[in-house]
Amino acid sequence: MPVLRGAVTFSRFRTEPSKEAPSDVKRWLTKGLKSHAFEPIDRRSEDERAAGFVELENAEASDFSTSNLFYGEYALFSFRIDTLKVPASMMKAELDKWTSAFTKENSRPPARAEKNKQKLELKQLLRQRAVPRTSVLDVTWNLKTQQVQIWAASRKTVDEISVALEGALAVKVIGITPASMAQRAGIDDKALGPTAELIGMDLPATASLEDSHGEG
Template identity: 60%
Template sequence: MPVLRGAVTFSRFLVEPAEDAPADLKRWLVKALKARAFEPIDRKSEEERASGFVELENSEGTDFSSGSISYGEYALFAYRVDTLKVPGPVLRAELNKWAAAFEKEKGRPPGRSEKAEGRASLRQMLRNRAVPGTKVHDLSWNVEARQLQIWAASRTAVEEVMNAVETAFKVKLLPLVPAAMAERNGLAEASLGPTAELLGVELSAEVNHGEA
C-alpha cells in the first residue's frame, strides 16, 4: 500500500473533467467505482484475467463507503488485477498420468474424444486448485486540484489503469511531465533543453579568458 506506507514509483496526471461536472462529487466517485468494481475470476469459465477497482485498505472490498475512499481532499482507492492460468507443462504432466492410468485400466489408450474429455476435466481440477496471482495498484486523486497519481512502475500497468479511470469516470488524463506540459502551454520542445548556465558553459568561458 504505497500511498499510505512508504514510497514507490508513481505517475502524475491532470484530470480533465467531463463537460457536465457532477454536483455531488462523492456520490459520483462511488457510483463510478462500483460500476467498474473488481469481480473475481469465474473458475468455471475460460477467462484467465479479471480487473477492477477495490478499496485501498481492503483489496476484497468493493462497497466504497465514503469513509473508505475519502481522506480530506483526496479520494484514495486501488485497481486490482488477478490472473489465473494453468501452466501448459503441468496440464500435460497430469494428462500423461491420466492416459497411463486409463490404458492400464481399459487395456487400450484413450481415444480422441476420451482424451479431450479427460483434458477438460483435468484443466478444471487444476483451475479449482490454483491460487490467482494478484497485483494491486494504488490511486491517489486530489479532486480539488484535479490531479491523479497512479502508483505503478510498469508502463503497461499505468496505461491499463489510465484507460480504466477514463472509461469509468468519463474524464481525460493528461500526463504531468515537462514535455506534455510544455506542449499544452505552446512551448517548443527545444526550449526544455539544459541552458548554458546549467551546463557551466559561461563559467568555463570566463575561466579560459582569465587564463589567457
C-alpha cells in the same frame, strides 16, 4: 499499500471531465468506481484475468463508503488485478498420468477425442484448485486540484488503470510530464532537448575571447 506506508514509484496525471463537470464530486466518484468495481474470476469460465477498483485497505471490498474512500481533500482507493492460470507443466503431468492409466486399463492409448475431453475436464479441476495471483495498486485523487497519482512502476499497468479511470468516470486522464506541460504552455519540443553543458560537450570559444587573448 504505498499510499499509507513506504515508498514506491508513482505516475502523476491531471483529469478533465469529458462532459460537464459533476456538481457532486464525491457522489460522482463513488458511483463511477462502483460501476467498474473488481469482480472475482469465474472459475467455470475460460477467463484468466480480472481487474477493477477496490477499497484502499480492503482488497475484498468495493462498497466505497464515505469513511473508506475520502480522506480530507483526497479520495484514496486501489485497483486490483487477479490472474488465474493453470501451469502448462502441471497440466501435462496430470494428462500424462491419466493417459498412462487409461492405456493400462483399456490395452490401448486414448483416442484424440477422448484425450481432448479429459484435458478439458482436467483444466476445470485444476482451475478450481489454483490460487489466483493478486496485485493491488493504489490510486490517490485530489478532489480540489483534480490531480491523480497512480502508484505503480509498470507502464503497462499505469496505462490500464488510466483507461479504467476514463471508462468509469468519463474523464480524460492526461500525464503530467515535462513534455505535456511544455505543450500546454506553447513551448516548442526542440527547446526541451539537452543543452551542451548538460551532456558535457565543449562549447566553442567566442571570437571576442580569442581576440582579447591575441591582443594581450
